[in-house]
Amino acid sequence: MTEFQAASKMRELMTEYYIEAKTTKEKPIAWVTSGAPVEFLYTMDVLPIYPENHSAMCGAAHKSLELIEAAEAVGFSPDICSYARTDFGADMTKGGPIQGLPAPDMLLCSTNICKTVIKWYEVVARNYNVPLFIVDTPFMHDGLTRDLIDYTTTQFKNLEEFLTGFTGRSFDLDRFEEVLKFSLEAANYWKKILQLGKTKPSPFNSQDTFIHLAPIVTLRGTQKCADYYKILYEEIRDLAAKKVGSIPKEKYRTLWDNLPIWFKLRRLAEFFEDKKCALVVATYTNSWGGLGDDYDPKNPYEGLAKAYLSVYINSGFEHRINYLASLIDEYSLTGFILHSDRSCKPYSIGMYRMQEEVTRLTGKPGVIIEGDMCDPRVYSDAQTETRLEAFIESMEDSE
Amino acid sequence: MSYFAGIDVGSLTADAVLIDETSNIISYAILPTGHDSQKAGTMAFRTALEQAGALEVDVAGVVSTGYSRGRVEEAGNSKTEISCHARGAFYYFPEVGTIIDIGGQDSKAIRVRPDGRVLDFAMNDKCAAGTGRFLEVMAGALNAPLEMMGKLALESTVEITISSTCTVFTESEVVSLISQGRKPPDIASAICRAIANRTSGLATRVGVADTVVMTGGVAKNRAVVKMLSEKLGHIIMVPEEPQIIGALGAAIIAREGGS
Numbered sequence: 001m002t003e004f005q006a007a008s009k010m011r012e013l014m015t016e017y018y019i020e021a022k023t024t025k026e027k028p029i030a031w032v033t034s035g036a037p038v039e040f041l042y043t044m045d046v047l048p049i050y051p052e053n054h055s056a057m058c059g060a061a062h063k064s065l066e067l068i069e070a071a072e073a074v075g076f077s078p079d080i081c082s083y084a085r086t087d088f089g090a091d092m093t094k095g096g097p098i099q100g101l102p103a104p105d106m107l108l109c110s111t112n113i114c115k116t117v118i119k120w121y122e123v124v125a126r127n128y129n130v131p132l133f134i135v136d137t138p139f140m141h142d143g144l145t146r147d148l149i150d151y152t153t154t155q156f157k158n159l160e161e162f163l164t165g166f167t168g169r170s171f172d173l174d175r176f177e178e179v180l181k182f183s184l185e186a187a188n189y190w191k192k193i194l195q196l197g198k199t200k201p202s203p204f205n206s207q208d209t210f211i212h213l214a215p216i217v218t219l220r221g222t223q224k225c226a227d228y229y230k231i232l233y234e235e236i237r238d239l240a241a242k243k244v245g246s247i248p249k250e251k252y253r254t255l256w257d258n259l260p261i262w263f264k265l266r267r268l269a270e271f272f273e274d275k276k277c278a279l280v281v282a283t284y285t286n287s288w289g290g291l292g293d294d295y296d297p298k299n300p301y302e303g304l305a306k307a308y309l310s311v312y313i314n315s316g317f318e319h320r321i322n323y324l325a326s327l328i329d330e331y332s333l334t335g336f337i338l339h340s341d342r343s344c345k346p347y348s349i350g351m352y353r354m355q356e357e358v359t360r361l362t363g364k365p366g367v368i369i370e371g372d373m374c375d376p377r378v379y380s381d382a383q384t385e386t387r388l389e390a391f392i393e394s395m396e397d398s399e
Numbered sequence: 400m401s402y403f404a405g406i407d408v409g410s411l412t413a414d415a416v417l418i419d420e421t422s423n424i425i426s427y428a429i430l431p432t433g434h435d436s437q438k439a440g441t442m443a444f445r446t447a448l449e450q451a452g453a454l455e456v457d458v459a460g461v462v463s464t465g466y467s468r469g470r471v472e473e474a475g476n477s478k479t480e481i482s483c484h485a486r487g488a489f490y491y492f493p494e495v496g497t498i499i500d501i502g503g504q505d506s507k508a509i510r511v512r513p514d515g516r517v518l519d520f521a522m523n524d525k526c527a528a529g530t531g532r533f534l535e536v537m538a539g540a541l542n543a544p545l546e547m548m549g550k551l552a553l554e555s556t557v558e559i560t561i562s563s564t565c566t567v568f569t570e571s572e573v574v575s576l577i578s579q580g581r582k583p584p585d586i587a588s589a590i591c592r593a594i595a596n597r598t599s600g601l602a603t604r605v606g607v608a609d610t611v612v613m614t615g616g617v618a619k620n621r622a623v624v625k626m627l628s629e630k631l632g633h634i635i636m637v638p639e640e641p642q643i644i645g646a647l648g649a650a651i652i653a654r655e656g657g658s
């Protein structure tokens with residue numbers, strides 16, 4: 001894995017963020033899903049906290065299993081998303097690297113990532129007896145339609161009213177504009193960073209971007225977040241200009257689809273490096289880069305609605321297939337890896353068909369590996385590595 | 400005369416094949432992998448050497464494959480089973496298009512190019528149902544020798560279906576079928592069909608070419624081969640000793656210079 005100079009800055013940011021979350025007296029705390037429109041919260045000085053990000057952190061710290069087991073012990077099914085199980089377990093036991101999250105004063109849940117989050121947040125709402133606001137973003141079967149945009153925009157207005165009632169303060173449009181500006185700035189830098197993966201050799205590995213995703217998930221809408229991605233962008237841009245690759249001898253260039261396997265990040269990074277295979281683009285990290293694409297300063301609500309509707313896993317099958325094929329082309333990839341994540345059904349469904357179609361469109365080999373982002377019990381090193389190695393051999397054979 | 404060797408340490412058996420400079424098979428060995436996979440690889444290699452009356456110094460190159468490919472000390476290089484089975488099957492059947500390898504823990508379907516190199520492959524999911532280990536457990540439950548499962552199944556007269564795909568559940572299903580007085584050939588047949596059905600899905604995923612070859616230990620089970628062939632609507636070729644094809648492919652890769 002690449003150790004960027006900016007990494008220490010990121011660790012500082014994240015530490016500060018969690019310290020503030022744990023100690024704040026004045027700011028109300030909202031637990032939110034990763035695809036929620038947090039710009040509204042930052043505008044109202046409500047501090048957003050992300051159980052998903054926290055679960056990922058527990059997974060990367062090899063702490064998720066004990067939390068998952070705690071959740072299952074009280075009756076949560078092993079078929080539920082492991083982010084949710086990790087979160088329930090952390091909340092019950094106050095375990096994990098930061099001993100659980102601070103209690104929420106409200107909840108904001110958006111269904112653009114999946115429908116699991118509705119039930120998950122309902123459980124939390126019951127546990128803490130706090131209000132829950134659900135943004136219902138319909139699935140984009142056939143692209144972005146006027147109905148979808150209007151339906152979502154209306155809910156953003158409702159959210160605004162809800163927050164005004166909840167905080168007892170009025171919604172400050174100037175402040176909203178400023179928050180949006182920071183949010184877009186961060187997203188645009190993030191996007192520029194990810195596009196540097198087109199450089200040969202790639203200056204970063206997707207494994208690196210999984211880690212550097214933390215601020216844009218949690219701090220999107222703040223100045224420090226925008227500033228951070230500017231620094232990171234400049235560092236990576238210079239590496240790209242000097243043709244410094246993230247792995248010493250890049251021979252294969254691949255795409256990673258779906259969530260990372262947090263508890264295997266390091267082992268897989270070493271595995272890929274050894275095989276001269278760089279992961280240069282990931283649909284997961286790309287999801288946070290597109291926020292600026294639809295922004296319209298004259299109509300910020302609609303722009304946000306479009307952005308939050310258009311996230312990758314909220315879009316139809318055809319679109320995903322074409323998107324993957326276009327990434328393979330744009331990033332000059334030699335193959336693609338589909339992680340069938342046992343937890344994340346909306347992300348994993350239809351993968352066999354997807355593999356077939358993408359290969360048909362691009363002529364590039366693909367592989368499906370089975371895993372999970374936080375539950376190590378459903379992952380096998382030997383099985384996965386044999387599949388990945390055979391995939392790399394097939395890229396070699398197709399040279 | 401120099402030799403080349405391939406060592407395939409799989410989840411159940413450790414196989415070694417010795418070939419000469421023109422790829423003639425000189426000798427081979429099939430041993431159980433057991434708990435010490437490193438030792439099993441070495442033992443298989445030594446046994447093959449002994450049979451050929453050769454010494455380790457006569458061997459110019461060794462390539463390892465199989466689950467424990469990284470733990471074979473004698474090998475200068477390693478390749479996955481996918482590439483090795485492809486190469487080995489190509490040796491016997493140069494017109495091969497699709498290969499189905501069912502071993503102890505994994506089943507794989509491999510699609511190859513006209514030159515025998517891998518085009519695409521599919522493997523079973525995490526669950527070992529439908530693999531050789533599944534057959535062994537069911538042979539145990541039926542109290543029949545593994546080698547006889549195929550023959551037994553072909554004597555079946557009444558068709559029964561096994562519904563579960565899980566090894567553990569199927570074992571108890573078999574036990575209850577026995578207690579219901581069902582005949583062992585009918586049960587064996589249901590077990591073999593369950594494997595054939597699962598595997599046919601893998602094969603259709605990569606595509607069934609004109610020439611289909613089956614390798615790995617389960618190819619010795621004639622009932623599985625027959626049922627799979629019926630299911631795919633296609634003849635399936637089986638090499639003389641299907642269990643050594645991975646090791647043979649590794650030996651050929653060693654002869655070609657290791658990659």
Ligand SMILES: Nc1ncnc2c1ncn2[C@@H]1O[C@H](COP(=O)(O)OP(=O)(O)OP(=O)(O)O)[C@@H](O)[C@H]1O
Nearest residue numbers: 409410411412502503504505531532615616617619
């Ligand atoms: N004589 C036989 N008759 C029928 N089946 C057999 C016979 N010998 C072995 N088998 C089957 O072959 C299986 C072992 O196959 P093989 O040696 O190819 O596995 P492996 O390479 O060790 O496993 P893997 O490739 O999954 O790691 C056994 O589980 C058994 O079901």
Ligand code: SF4
Nearest residue numbers: 081083113114116344
């Ligand atoms: S199911 Fe998938 S999208 Fe939903 S919370 Fe879990 S990981 Fe995220």
Ligand SMILES: [Mg+2]
Nearest residue numbers: 409480502645
């Ligand atoms: Mg094998």
